[in-house]
Amino acid sequence: MACLLLASCKSGVDPAERLAAVDRPFSTSGSAERQDEWWKAFDDSKLDLLIEEAMSNNPDLLAVWERLQANQALARRARSGLFPQLDGSLGIESRDDGSSSSDLFTAGLALSYEVDLWGRIRSSAEAQRLRAEATKADYETAALTLSGEIALAWYRLLARTEIVSLIEDQITANEKVAESLIARFRSGEARSVDVLRQEQLIEATRELKI
DSSP: OHHHHHHHHHHTSOOGGGSOOOOOOSOSSOOOOOOTTGGGGGOOHHHHHHHHHHHHHOHHHHHHHHHHHHHHHHHHHHHHTTSOEEEEEEEEEEEEOSSOEEEEEEEEEEEEOOOOSSSHHHHHHHHHHHHHHHHHHHHHHHHHHHHHHHHHHHHHHHHHHHHHHHHHHHHHHHHHHHHHHHHHHHTTSSOHHHHHHHHHHHHHHHHTTO
C-alpha cells in the first residue's frame, strides 16, 4: 500500500523543468511611459471636464505649480552664470549753454565672465536644477493623485446611480406583486401572511437606497 501511494503521488506532479513556460505579457522592468492625461483612455467627456476643471481651480495644485515656475526660473538664472554676461547701456544728456542746446546720446556694451575655478557656480546651478526637478515631481504627484481621486469618485457615483436605478425597478416590481396579492386576498385566494411578507420585502428593498 505504501509503495502504491508513493508511486501515485510521484506520478501526479511534473518536475519543474517539464512545466509549460509562463507567458509574460507585461513589462518586468516597469519602463512603460506614463501618459499625462491617462484618464482620456476612458473616452468619457464628462470625466474629462471634471478633471480639467479641478486642475484649473484646485488651490493646492496651483500653489505647487507656482512654486515649480519659481524654481525653474531660479535654475535658469543660476545656469546663466556659466556663460559670459553681456550688459548694454543707453543714455541721453541735454546740454544748454544759454545760446544753444544739444543732446548727447551715449551707448555702450560690457562683456564680463567669471571663471568658475572652484565649481561654485556649477554646483549652485546643479542644486537649483535638482530643486526644480523635485518640485516638478511634487506637481506631477499632486496632479496624478487629484485626477485619480476624481476618476474614482466619478465612477463610484455612476455605479451607485446604476444600483439605485436597479433598486427602484425592484421596488416597482415588488409593489405590483403586492397589489396582486392584496387582490387575491380580498377574493380569498391568498393569505394575509403572504401580503404582510410582500410588504416587508418592499420596505427592506427601500432601505437599500439609503
